[in-house]
Every structure is written in structure tokens, then in C-alpha cells.
Amino acid sequence: MAVIAMKDLQFNALEWLNLMPEAAVVHDSVGIVAVNAIAEPLLLASGVLDQLRCIRQEGRISFRSSHSHLQLNMASSRLPGRDAWLTLMTPLSSPSHHYQQLVDRNPCAFMVHRRFKPLFANPAFARLFDFASVEQVLELDSLRRIIGEAHWPEAQRNYDTLMASGTLGKTQVVEHHTINGRSLHAHLVDFVLMWDGEPAVCTVVSNVSKEVRQLEKLRALALTDPLTGLSNRRHFFDYSEPYLVRALEQGGGLALILMDIDHFKEINDRFGHPFGDRVLGQFGQRLVNLVEEEALAARIGGEEFALLMPLRTDQCVQEVAECLCRQVGWTQTEQGQEVRVAVSVGATAWRGNQDRLTDMYLRADKALYQAKAEGRNRSCSTEPVLVES
């Protein structure tokens, strides 16, 4: 592959060209940016550069023309967000044979036209989507089944945009299901080609299921406190919104409860940091066991925990806080000595639609401070407030 000029490092023209097993040229308002090896000799032939200039000057998008000597079919796609074009040159004769080659030479590809009617597919595509053969793919009237109902409206919109603009489809990662219902994540790159005088779409597919799973794992790790397995501070504050929305929509109550283990420094000092770590882990476990599943429990600091939980109409925040305070602590023996793990608790209830989590946090923190000041191992809550209906 020869690169004539690369004006912008972010511009992934080379990547695009790598996907094209046929003659492909990327050009912008100044000139040719990149070509692949198959297109290079074609550019030397008289007339081809003029055709490309025409595309630029007239601002035409997808078009088809043939050069008398070379009998080329030139279809241009505008690169998303760029004043640049990708032109594919295909022999005018035997397009069917040519497109079959196009999909066959790609690691995994298919071509559709008119509402996702499959025209060509390669064996890797058939295998990836659990088809018995390429023929089975081509028997379908539409790829709707593997696109999936959830993604179908968006896929149709993308297809229409692609047809109307001739623009290269945005690369995207989409969850699909195989014909056997197996879920997989695929990275798709679409480009427009001419088929039987009409635009059609060729899509190059990469199976990125493994990468997506790894990303999901990493995301979960980034949101989890490793010591307790609870949500971490970031997740707690980022994930609070659905709780507030639900309280607002359903008019229910919501409690924010902060808990801070008493004299934790002393526990560390007496029994060592690893023991302190075990206490934190145990505390997290006890907390999860005490609350219902829909509660969001998090470790938001060293020995500070938070709980965001819906309140039933028969529950009042003071009682919930008091109950937790009594039940979450415990006594155990370590190195022949008694260890008492107790907490101070500060709690508040949501006060209606102007009340944000940050407001609630300030109030609960104040109540927690009060519980510490009054002697620890107790709960305090903000004064009873009527929850707005």
C-alpha cells in the first residue's frame, strides 16, 4: 500500500483502505490522501484522476461512471465528518463475480441491498452467525432476524442515511444474536457500493465479543470496592440518579444512610491492618445481608459506608437507621481479646423533587457527626419531614 500524503494523524484512511480488497482511493479538496496498491496503477491511466476531480468539484456523492478504456465502476462515499471521499473502483463487467470476491477476501463480510436482503456473504460470516452455510444466509429475505428487534429501527435508519448520503457508515459496535439466539458483539463498518444500478451496502464484520466482555469486566472493577465487593464511591454517586427518578415518578420515599465504624483506628492499631481489612469486608457482607436487593450499598471512604434505599410507606427513616445500627455491628474474639465493631449512623429522607443527592448527603453527614458527638454507636437522623407526594 502506498500513502501519498497523510495530513491528519487522526484520519484513519489507512484503516479504511485496509478493509478494501479492491481499488480504493481517499481524496479530499486538495488532492489524493491515500491509495491502496490495487488502485495505484489505475490512477496513472488517463481520465481516472479527472473523474475523481469531478466528484470533488461537483460535490456529487454516490455515483457511477465508466471510463472508456478501463470500464470502471466508481462509487464514492463521503468520510464521516470530513471533506474527504473514499472512491472504490470496480470493473464494470461481471459485478457479481467481483462482489463475491470482495466479501470472500474480507475476513468476515456480507452485502445487502433493499431492506437488508442478503446478496453476498462469506463463510466466516455464515459461521459467526451460526448459519449452516452461505446458501442458508442468501435464502433469507432479510437479515432482520440477526439484526434483532431491538436494533432493527436504528439499523433501518442507518441504512437510509447511508443510501441518501453515500457516506461511509459510522463504525459501531452492536449486539446481535445469531440465528440460534446466541448473543455476540460485532464491530461493523459499512460502505456503499453499486449493485444492479442501485446503491447497496457491504458490511465488514469483526467479532469483538471477547473485547466487550473484557471491557464490561473492567467497568465492573472500576465501579467496585475490592475489599468489600460493594459499589465504590464513584459508582454510588453516579448511580444514584435512577433512585431519585424512581422516587420522583412513583412518589415513594428514599433514605440516605451513612455509617462510620467507631474507633476503627484503634482496631487497626490493636490487631493490625490486615485484621482491619477483614473487618471492613465482613461489615460490607453484613450490610448487604441486612438490606433488600434494591438498596444501593457502597463503601465511600476508609471505614465509611453509604446506603441509598427506597422507603416503603410503612417505614420511617429513623427506625430503619436505628435498626441498622443495632444489627450491623458485632462482637468477636481476636488474639484472645474481645473486639466490638460498632457504628455511628446518620440518616436522612428525600424531601421531594428539588432535593438532590448532594443535599441529602450534607444532611446525613451532619446527622452522622451528631451521632459521633453524642457518644457513637447510635443513629441520628434529620428531623422528621413529610415526603412530598
Ligand SMILES: Nc1nc2c(ncn2[C@@H]2O[C@H](COP(=O)(O)OP(=O)(O)OP(=O)(O)O)[C@@H](O)[C@H]2O)c(=O)[nH]1
Ligand atoms: N485496615 C484498613 N484501615 C483503613 C482503611 N482505610 C482507612 N483505614 C483506617 O481507618 C482509620 C480511621 O480513623 P479515624 O478517621 O481516626 O476514625 P476512627 O478511629 O474510626 O474514629 P471515629 O470515626 O471518630 O470513631 C484510620 O486509621 C485509617 O488508616 C483500609 O482500607 N483498611
